[in-house]
Amino acid sequence: MKKLYKLFNFEVTFTLRAVLLVCFALIAGQNLLLCISNRNYPPGRYIPFEKLIDISGTAIVFIICLVLILSVCVYSVLSNYSGSKSIYTLMTIPGSRGSIFVSKLLSGLTGMLLLLASQLISIFLGYLLFSTTFAVTETSGLIRFEEPVNGLFLAFVRSGFLRILYPLGVGSFICTAFMYLAVVTGVLYSVYCFLSKKFLYITAPAIQVILMVFILAGRLRAENPGGGGRLYIYSLILSVFTVYYIRQCLIWTKRSTILD
Amino acid sequence: MKTGRHTALIAAAAALAVIALLMGIIIGKRDNQTLYLKDIQGNSAFLRDITVSGVVRDKYHGLRFSIRDGKVDKNFSFYDSESDMERSQWSSGNWAFYDFPDYVYNVSGEVSADANLKVAETPSKTVGDRVYSGETWPQPESTGEYTDRKTLSDKIDLYVNIDKIGEFTRIKFKSGLSAKSDKMEFEFTKTYRKTEDGEEVIASGGSDSNIPVRKGNQMDSIVEAAGNLYFTIPAKKSSRGSNGIYRIDEWSVWPDWDNKKESGRVTELAGFRQDNKNTEVVALKCVQGKLVLVLLIEDVLTFRAYEPETGELIDQLEVRNFGRSEISDNVQFFVNENNLNLCFKEEKDIIVGIKLDKKLTLEYFIQGLEVDGETYTYLENVSVVNNKLLIFCGYAAKDSVFVSGLRPENYFIFAYDRSRWDSRLLYKGEVISDAVQDLIYRQQNGPDSGGFDTFDARRFCNVKFST
Numbered sequence: 076m077k078k079l080y081k082l083f084n085f086e087v088t089f090t091l092r093a094v095l096l097v098c099f100a101l102i103a104g105q106n107l108l109l110c111i112s113n114r115n116y117p118p119g120r121y122i123p124f125e126k127l128i129d130i131s132g133t134a135i136v137f138i139i140c141l142v143l144i145l146s147v148c149v150y151s152v153l154s155n156y157s158g159s160k161s162i163y164t165l166m167t168i169p170g171s172r173g174s175i176f177v178s179k180l181l182s183g184l185t186g187m188l189l190l191l192a193s194q195l196i197s198i199f200l201g202y203l204l205f206s207t208t209f210a211v212t213e214t215s216g217l218i219r220f221e222e223p224v225n226g227l228f229l230a231f232v233r234s235g236f237l238r239i240l241y242p243l244g245v246g247s248f249i250c251t252a253f254m255y256l257a258v259v260t261g262v263l264y265s266v267y268c269f270l271s272k273k274f275l276y277i278t279a280p281a282i283q284v285i286l287m288v289f290i291l292a293g294r295l296r297a298e299n300p301g302g303g304g305r306l307y308i309y310s311l312i313l314s315v316f317t318v319y320y321i322r323q324c325l326i327w328t329k330r331s332t333i334l335d
Numbered sequence: 336m337k338t339g340r341h342t343a344l345i346a347a348a349a350a351l352a353v354i355a356l357l358m359g360i361i362i363g364k365r366d367n368q369t370l371y372l373k374d375i376q377g378n379s380a381f382l383r384d385i386t387v388s389g390v391v392r393d394k395y396h397g398l399r400f401s402i403r404d405g406k407v408d409k410n411f412s413f414y415d416s417e418s419d420m421e422r423s424q425w426s427s428g429n430w431a432f433y434d435f436p437d438y439v440y441n442v443s444g445e446v447s448a449d450a451n452l453k454v455a456e457t458p459s460k461t462v463g464d465r466v467y468s469g470e471t472w473p474q475p476e477s478t479g480e481y482t483d484r485k486t487l488s489d490k491i492d493l494y495v496n497i498d499k500i501g502e503f504t505r506i507k508f509k510s511g512l513s514a515k516s517d518k519m520e521f522e523f524t525k526t527y528r529k530t531e532d533g534e535e536v537i538a539s540g541g542s543d544s545n546i547p548v549r550k551g552n553q554m555d556s557i558v559e560a561a562g563n564l565y566f567t568i569p570a571k572k573s574s575r576g577s578n579g580i581y582r583i584d585e586w587s588v589w590p591d592w593d594n595k596k597e598s599g600r601v602t603e604l605a606g607f608r609q610d611n612k613n614t615e616v617v618a619l620k621c622v623q624g625k626l627v628l629v630l631l632i633e634d635v636l637t638f639r640a641y642e643p644e645t646g647e648l649i650d651q652l653e654v655r656n657f658g659r660s661e662i663s664d665n666v667q668f669f670v671n672e673n674n675l676n677l678c679f680k681e682e683k684d685i686i687v688g689i690k691l692d693k694k695l696t697l698e699y700f701i702q703g704l705e706v707d708g709e710t711y712t713y714l715e716n717v718s719v720v721n722n723k724l725l726i727f728c729g730y731a732a733k734d735s736v737f738v739s740g741l742r743p744e745n746y747f748i749f750a751y752d753r754s755r756w757d758s759r760l761l762y763k764g765e766v767i768s769d770a771v772q773d774l775i776y777r778q779q780n781g782p783d784s785g786g787f788d789t790f791d792a793r794r795f796c797n798v799k800f801s802t
Contacts, residue, residue, distance in 0.1 A: 080343075087343035121775050185343060188350035195357040209775050224769035228364040232396045232413065233791075241358060243365075243396075244413035293416075306415055 078171070082178035086151060087185055093147045094186045098193035101140040105133040105197045106204065113205040121209045124202055124226050125234035133201070134236045137194060144190050145262045148183040152266045176263070176328045180321070183259040194240060202227045235295035246306035250290070253313035257283060257320075264320035267327055276323070283316045365411035369769040372402055372748065377762035379405065381750050384721055389798035391770050394420050394790035402766075423796050439498045440557045442548040442568060444491035444521060447513055453487040480529045487519040493546065494597075495568060495581075497557065503589035506599035510568050511577030512609065514547045521545055547571040551664025555618035560626055561643040567619040567628060570609060578616055579606035580626060580641060604646035617666060622691045623673040625649060634660040636687065638675075638695050652695035654687060669717045674698065676717035686726065688719060699724050699753050715746075718800040723761065724751040725800040744771050746795055770794060 112131035116122050128134070155175075206227070208220040223229070231237045242248045261280045268276045290309050339345075370391065372379070388401040394417045399410040414420050446452065493512040498505050514521070522545070527535050549569040557566040564583045568574075580603075587598035604626075609616075617629040622640070630637040636657035640649040665680040673692060679685040683703035690696050698719055704726065715727045726749040750762040773792035 084340060084343040087346055091342065091346060121779055123773075123776055126776070181347075182343070185347045185350065188347060188354065192350040192353040192357075195354060199357060209772070223772050223775075224369050225364055225367045228361055228367065231361050233393075238395070241361070242413070242415075243362065244415045246415045247413070 079174040079177055082174050083181045086178045086182035089154075090147045090151050090182060090186060093150075094144060094189050097140050097143045097147070098189055101136060101190065101193050102197040102200065104136040104140075105131075105194075106201050108132050108136065109201040109205040113207065116207045118208055118220060119210050121207050121223070123223070123233070124206045124230040125237070127205065127207070128198075128201075128230065128234050128236060133197075137190075137236070137240075140190060141258075144186045145183075145258070147186060148179065148259065148262055149266050151182065152179055152263065152270075156270055172329045173325045176267075176321075176324045179263060180260060180324075183263060184255075187255055187259055191240065198230075198237070199227070202230070239291065239294050246304070246310075247294070249310045250294075250306040250313070253310045253317065254287060254290070256317045257287070257313040260317050260320040260324075264324055267324050271327060279316065279319065283313070286312065366398070366409040368398055368409070369767060370398070370400055370402075370407055370409060371767050372405065372407075373765045373767050375747075375763045375765055377750070377760065379762060379764065381723065381761040382748070382764075384802060385723070385725065385750075386801050387725075387727070387748065387798065388801065389715075389727075390421050390796050391768060391793050392421055392796055393773070393793045397421055397796075398793075417790065420790065421796055437500055438554075438557055438564075439500060440553050440566065441496050442510075442546055442553065442570075443494050443496055444514070444546045445494055446486060446488045446521070446523065447490040447492050450488040450490035451519070453519060455485045455487075457483040457485075482527045482529070484525055484527055486523045486525075488521040488523070489517065489519045490515045491521045491546070493548070493568060493570065493574065495566065497564075497566065497583070499586065504586040504599075505589070506583055506586060506601060507597050508581070508599065508601045509597050511579075511606075512568060512570050512574045513576050514545075514574050516545075547573040549615070549617065549664050552618050552666055555620070555666070555668055556616070558619050558621045558626065560621040560624060563643065565604065565619060565621075565626060565643065567616055569616050569618065572609075572613040572615050575610050576608070577606050578609050580604045580619060580628060580646065582643075604643070605641050605648065613660065615662075617662070618668060620668055620670060620675055622670055622675050625691060627675055627689075627691065627695075629677070631657075631660070631662060634658055638689055640691055640695055649693075650691075650695045652689060652697060654697060654700065656700070657685070657687075659685075667714050669714070671716075671718045674719055676719075678714045678717065684714075686714075686717060686724075688717065688724065690719075699751065701751060704728065704747075704749060715795055716798045716800065719753060720800045721802055722753050724753050725749070726751070727766075727795070727798040727800075729795065744774060766795070768793075768795075 108131040109127060112127055116127070122130075206222070208222050210221040231241060232243065238247065239251060239254075242251050261283055265277055265280045268274065268280075286309075368391070372382075372387075383404050386401055386403040388399070390397045390399050392398070392414075394414065396414055397412050397420070399412065401408045491514050493510045493514065495508040495510055496505065497508075529535055548571060552569050556569045557564065559565075565580055566583070567580050568578050570578055582602045582604050583599065584602050585600035605628075607614075613633050615631040617631055620627045620629065621643075624643065626641040626643050628639045628641065630639070634657060636654040638652040638654075640651075641647065642649060659679075659681070662679050663681060667678040667680070669676040669678075674688055674690050676686065676688045679687070684701075686699070686701040686704075688698040688700075690698050701724070713729045713731070715729060717724070717726050719725070726747075728747055728749070730745045730747065732744070746766040746768065748762070748764045748766060749760065752759040752761050770793035777792075
């Protein structure tokens with residue numbers, strides 16, 4: 076456990092600067108886009124915040140930042156197997172070899188959590204600065220803006236993008252949680268497949284990607300045929316993928332398959 | 336990067352704390368939607384023993400509410416998908432307007448065998464190709480000459496078509512009704528294609544117009560009772576022949592019904608003639624397991640209750656002071672236990688309620704809701720509770736862009752005293768809700784608003800009155 080904690084700390088320290096940079100870029104980039112889109116809606120001309128999020132392209136910024144975070148995870152793995160090959164040093168530390176993989180997984184998940192936290196901050200900031208009003212009235216020299224009631228909450232409920240990232244229903248929440256896990260473990264697994272030259276094993280992540288595209292397409296339109304119950308089935312399937320990835324990576328790490 | 340021994344833990348904890356805090360703020364706002372009852376007329380004490388409950392929902396979420404004695408309870412629910420959305424309790428037209436129907440019902444007309452016809456043909460298409468909007472579209476292997484044929488007829492037979500949604504099953508039933516016109520007003524336009532064998536097949540079209548049926552209430556002509564599906568034909572006064580209540584015994588499964596004149600098996604339960612008096616069939620409803628047929632005979636609103644198993648007439652009730660020989664196609668129905676409540680949308684709404692125990696009795700009759708100025712009304716529920724007639728309805732101004740889309744902008748509760756024949760208004764209150772704010776975007780942006788999905792905006796749904 077001590078080894079695991081030290082390795083986890085080491086991995087996060089190694090990647091933290093890059094992750095924080097990405098998080099900052101997310102907040103700045105999304106709010107810049109919201110600012111640009113907001114210019115078409117002067118005070119008194121209303122657009123719901125969820126529509127403003129859609130048209131401004133904040134989702135694209137998130138996807139780019141997510142790819143960057145996952146790239147940092149990939150880099151943290153690749154860096155152990157290139158250059159000074161620090162993997163040998165890590166393997167000499169007393170304790171289970173599996174901790175090497177688990178520490179990278181936890182580091183990746185921490186990066187994901189930081190990204191999600193930044194996304195939330197970005198949305199709150201964006202709403203504070205760029206949400207639009209229904210009407211502007213002037214009474215005795217005082218200007219009053221008529222704002223929507225509960226606009227930010229409704230944005231979280233109605234925006235397809237926010238419904239996927241921060242679901243408010245049990246089924247959606249479980250599905251999203253397993254999607255995050257599957258993405259991070261899938262990326263790490265794919266890197267290990269590549270390093271150990273087991274290219275056939277990349278079939279699993281490929282199938283997972285197709286499945287996730289299908290799930291995301293349905294959830295973005297809030298159209299899950301069969302209702303919310305089907306989300307539990309998706310969660311189960313994704314959990315199977317996740318468990319498989321973790322198990323396989325642990326086996327490869329313990330057997331030093333990648334070094335062979 | 337030089338950091339401490341617990342950097343990872345701090346980073347993870349900080350991220351989790353931010354997520355928990357901000358999501359906590361969001362979740363804490365879930366019941367923040369504005370919802371309360373504002374008194375406008377009368378004494379709210381009349382509602383003290385009544386609970387008004389329902390849901391304000393769009394396709395993303397719903398807020399269940401109940402109002403009793405001025406106190407409002409709210410309960411948020413998130414819809415993982417549109418199919419989780421609560422379904423509305425009323426329907427209109429050929430299918431439910433805010434609902435997901437099980438059936439589609441419509442009445443079509445076809446040229447009678449003994450009709451006088453005028454046929455005009457226009458052979459306009461090139462062999463092998465079809466021309467649409469100036470562009471030529473090559474046709475598949477089979478080629479043939481195309482002919483547009485416009486048929487004017489002075490007599491048509493009425494056919495009932497019922498499709499079960501989601502299954503390829505259909506009923507096509509030739510009724511005993513027909514319509515006759517001195518002016519040859521029944522028009523059918525079809526495009527025929529002559530095949531290489533010389534056979535003539537219908538390529539497209541098939542429109543028919545001036546079918547004398549109530550178009551606004553066709554879905555109110557089909558009802559489930561005693562485990563079976565029953566229907567009638569909402570024929571207008573100009574229809575002649577025999578009408579009735581019919582039971583569907585067998586559906587026809589595709590492709591058995593393809594290109595057939597009739598399909599499925601139907602049994603007549605109870606019949607009546609539409610020849611002599613000016614009779615209009617308004618609807619067929621199920622009240623406490625019995626079938627209730629609603630008719631307008633001359634200017635008398637008539638209700639007939641039947642046993643669904645045998646078709647035996649239980650009772651008939653005539654509302655003689657209805658006083659209208661013509662009604663619009665827009666009638667709403669609300670069944671509440673053994674009460675059937677109807678709203679006729681005329682210049683002044685007429686709201687009628689009947690009760691079916693062993694006999695049919697008239698419970699109330701109201702002409703015109705207490706509305707201000709020129710407004711369009713839409714009823715969500717009409718119920719009789721604790722000897723009070725309670726109405727929940729939505730308004731949109733007649734010049735509002737939302738009238739045709741039935742998007743209420745204000746919601747009101749009316750309470751009438753049922754102890755008097757002409758039902759005195761006891762209370763009128765407005766249900767103030769921020770749901771109407773969902774309409775502002777479309778109001779302001781109009782054609783640039785990117786389309787308007789019916790379920791994108793919140794509305795009140797399944798409002799009930801109870802003790």
